[in-house]
Amino acid sequence: MSFFDNVAPVYDLGMSALGMYKHQLIIESLELKKSDVVLDLAGGTGFIASRIAPFVKKVVVADMSKKMLQKASRYSTIETCYTDAVKTPFDDNYFDAVYCTDALHHIKRHNEAAAEIYRILKPNGRIAVIDFKTTGFFGKAIKWVEHTFVDDSVFISPTEIVQLFAAYNIIGSAKSISRMEFLFKGVKMEKNKK
Numbered sequence: 613m614s615f616f617d618n619v620a621p622v623y624d625l626g627m628s629a630l631g632m633y634k635h636q637l638i639i640e641s642l643e644l645k646k647s648d649v650v651l652d653l654a655g656g657t658g659f660i661a662s663r664i665a666p667f668v669k670k671v672v673v674a675d676m677s678k679k680m681l682q683k684a685s686r687y688s689t690i691e692t693c694y695t696d697a698v699k700t701p702f703d704d705n706y707f708d709a710v711y712c713t714d715a716l717h718h719i720k721r722h723n724e725a726a727a728e729i730y731r732i733l734k735p736n737g738r739i740a741v742i743d744f745k746t747t748g749f750f751g752k753a754i755k756w757v758e759h760t761f762v763d764d765s766v767f768i769s770p771t772e773i774v775q776l777f778a779a780y781n782i783i784g785s786a787k788s789i790s791r792m793e794f795l796f797k798g799v800k801m802e803k804n805k806k
């Protein structure tokens with residue numbers, strides 16, 4: 613059983629207490645519309661997706677932890693999908709928007725994830741990623757906590773994430789949003805450079 617299967621029963625309590633859920637920022641960053649079909653990649657318990665659901669046509673939570681997805685299935689307004697983020701069952705050009713919060717470092721295979729996001733996003737589709745910086749006192753502390761208690765997370769810096777997605781023709785920018793986190797926002801360009 614994975615770390616996230618084990619912590620699923622108490623995950624939302626901990627994250628809410630720490631103020632980690634940033635659904636309002638996701639809604640604003642992706643400029644979500646009532647007609648949008650949206651993917652929460654590695655979306656865990658579906659807490660954020662449940663807050664986003666009223667603003668869109670459909671939101672799907674994709675995750676590789678069955679226990680996290682069991683929690684997500686308590687929300688009737690969202691769909692769930694048990695899948696690896698780097699090889700999903702979704703059609704090409706399916707989603708209007710994709711977001712991934714606090715999870716890209718757990719997915720680890722960043723190039724494969726970016727290629728998959730490119731494949732399933734519609735042209736001009738939007739992406740938002742929130743992840744941890746590993747610089748400064750708080751960033752170093754987060755990295756230590758993740759590596760000590762969770763997994764062999766692979767972190768990406770704000771500069772690197774811009775370059776990563778640009779290589780898959782998803783063009784965007786990253787900015788710091790707290791002492792520990794950054795937000796990457798991007799748009800899938802019409803044609804793939806690769």
Ligand SMILES: C[S@@+](CC[C@H](N)C(=O)[O-])C[C@H]1O[C@@H](n2cnc3c(N)ncnc32)[C@H](O)[C@@H]1O
Pocket residue numbers: 616627653654655656657660674675676677680695696697698712713714715718719
């Ligand atoms: C820290 S939780 C974040 C969950 C949610 N995005 C949030 O903000 O609360 C990380 C999630 O990533 C999922 N995960 C890790 N690697 C994955 C992969 N390769 N494919 C799909 N989900 C993955 C875990 O199961 C877990 O639910």
